[in-house]
Amino acid sequence: MRFKREFWIKASTAMKLSTAIQVILTFIFAQSVHAQAGLWAQCGGIGWSGPTACVAGLECVVENDYFSHCIVVTTSSASSSVAPPSSSSSASAPSSTPPSSPASACLTPSTVSGFNNSALPNPFTFNDGTPVLTASDWTCRRAQISALILGYEAGTLPGPPQTLTSTFTQSGTTGTLAITAANDGPSITFSQTITFPSGTAPAGGWPLLIAFEGGSIPVPSGIAVLSYSNSNMAQQNDATSRGLGLFYNLYGSNATASAMTAWVWGVSRIIDVLETTPAANINTQKIAVTGCSRDGKGALMAGAFEPRIALTIPQESGSGGDTCWRLSLYEQNSGSDVQTATEIVGENVWFSTNFANYVNDLSSLPFDHHLLAAMIAPRPLISYENTDVVWLSPLSSFGCMTAAHTVFQALGIPENHGFEQVGGHAHCAWPASLTPSLNAFFDKFLLGQNVSTDEWSTNNVFNGVSWNASDWINWTTPTF
Numbered sequence: 001m002r003f004k005r006e007f008w009i010k011a012s013t014a015m016k017l018s019t020a021i022q023v024i025l026t027f028i029f030a031q032s033v034h035a036q037a038g039l040w041a042q043c044g045g046i047g048w049s050g051p052t053a054c055v056a057g058l059e060c061v062v063e064n065d066y067f068s069h070c071i072v073v074t075t076s077s078a079s080s081s082v083a084p085p086s087s088s089s090s091a092s093a094p095s096s097t098p099p100s101s102p103a104s105a106c107l108t109p110s111t112v113s114g115f116n117n118s119a120l121p122n123p124f125t126f127n128d129g130t131p132v133l134t135a136s137d138w139t140c141r142r143a144q145i146s147a148l149i150l151g152y153e154a155g156t157l158p159g160p161p162q163t164l165t166s167t168f169t170q171s172g173t174t175g176t177l178a179i180t181a182a183n184d185g186p187s188i189t190f191s192q193t194i195t196f197p198s199g200t201a202p203a204g205g206w207p208l209l210i211a212f213e214g215g216s217i218p219v220p221s222g223i224a225v226l227s228y229s230n231s232n233m234a235q236q237n238d239a240t241s242r243g244l245g246l247f248y249n250l251y252g253s254n255a256t257a258s259a260m261t262a263w264v265w266g267v268s269r270i271i272d273v274l275e276t277t278p279a280a281n282i283n284t285q286k287i288a289v290t291g292c293s294r295d296g297k298g299a300l301m302a303g304a305f306e307p308r309i310a311l312t313i314p315q316e317s318g319s320g321g322d323t324c325w326r327l328s329l330y331e332q333n334s335g336s337d338v339q340t341a342t343e344i345v346g347e348n349v350w351f352s353t354n355f356a357n358y359v360n361d362l363s364s365l366p367f368d369h370h371l372l373a374a375m376i377a378p379r380p381l382i383s384y385e386n387t388d389v390v391w392l393s394p395l396s397s398f399g400c401m402t403a404a405h406t407v408f409q410a411l412g413i414p415e416n417h418g419f420e421q422v423g424g425h426a427h428c429a430w431p432a433s434l435t436p437s438l439n440a441f442f443d444k445f446l447l448g449q450n451v452s453t454d455e456w457s458t459n460n461v462f463n464g465v466s467w468n469a470s471d472w473i474n475w476t477t478p479t480f
Contacts, residue, residue, distance in 0.1 A: 110151025212291030
């Protein structure tokens with residue numbers, strides 16, 4: 001470990017259908033539901049061209065400008081108490097993650113038997129090898145990726161607790177949001193500070209940036225900032241931190257959630273209570289998330305697994321963030337002193353104990369972090385990396401985000417995915433040269449301005465390691 005480093009379906013193969021039969025069944029299903037979307041399926045959002053109506057018993061609910069989905073809606077009072085779902089609160093995937101079309105058509109196992117690929121896994125093939133051809137297909141593929149990342153790497157991600165309540169107080173431009181969560185006896189309370197802009201809030205409330213440990217990026221005026229104490233939710237001091245923190249006080253020290261999924265759980269609970277706390281005056285369709293280094297890893301994970309986040313901004317997240325495990329190993333094997341999967345599992349508790357079973361055989365992983373980033377699509381993502389910090393794996397982050405970018409291209413919204421890579425500054429220090437690209441993403445996706453977000457650049461400082469895209473990206477990007 002380096003001294004000053006940041007600590008950091010299953011479809012049965014016997015039942016594969018021919019293309020012709022699949023087309024026939026798809027047509028029959030579409031006719032039977034009259035082009036209506038099923039449970040959890042996408043039904044709206046900017047750029048969405050699929051069904052906008054839900055089958056009987058479901059309602060198309062807007063999560064943000066880029067994503068609406070069909071869910072069961074129950075009547076509830078406008079209080080600060082959030083009712084839990086009828087299902088168990090210890091599910092292996094978040095309740096807010098849409099598993100796409102009908103469950104029988106989109107199986108989401110947590111492992112793929114016999115997988116072997118030394119290149120980056122193809123975003124545009126399902127687990128059984130059939131192609132992803134439409135935006136609706138991508139919704140299902142996204143759900144598969146979600147289950148795989150949880151199963152192999154991140155651990156379980158519980159849904160809402162049995163009870164969830166909150167209180168909100170404000171003095172001047174400073175507010176305090178206190179949240180209490182309880183499960184059959186155990187309960188926790190965690191408070192977060194919100195710093196509001198001065199003046200009158202816009203219609204719909206203030207946009208909000210959830211900043212892991214306060215964040216380290218400049219925030220334009222007109223956006224509130226919630227400082228998220230994610231290290232209190234799940235500690236990340238070193239390898240002895242596993243099972244420690246508020247999340248584990250609620251679910252038990254033996255809970256199979258990693259620090260990463262515990263942090264995501266906390267972000268989701270914050271959004272839950274903000275949705276039922278009108279006094280906070282937050283526009284819950286305009287929420288961004290950010291963090292740097294270890295907290296940048298968490299911010300990226302939160303953006304991937306919480307679809308109510310409208311903008312994700314990881315800063316210098318490195319290995320376990322916007323880099324790919326396979327590419328970081330390639331950098332190391334090429335002579336660059338970078339952080340790899342084999343080291344990270346012994347350094348801290350960011351990932352599940354199960355992940356250690358795969359770090360020495362990365363080819364067996366049916367995903368890499370280009371697919372983690374791609375889970376955010378079509379919602380916007382911009383990540384920042386620093387080539388002066390070698391262990392952040394500069395080639396890996398560029399290559400990984402290049403691979404993720406193909407999903408945004410397939411969906412027809414490449415401008416929703418930005419990447420900026422420069423040097424000349426200390427780790428987590430913000431260079432002024434990057435502020436215009438950051439402001440563009442804030443302006444467009446949180447403040448509603450009509451600006452360009454075509455932000456993609458690198459200084460190509462890869463410490464002598466060569467990048468050849470065709471060695472890693474062996475798929476053709478479709479057009480949905």
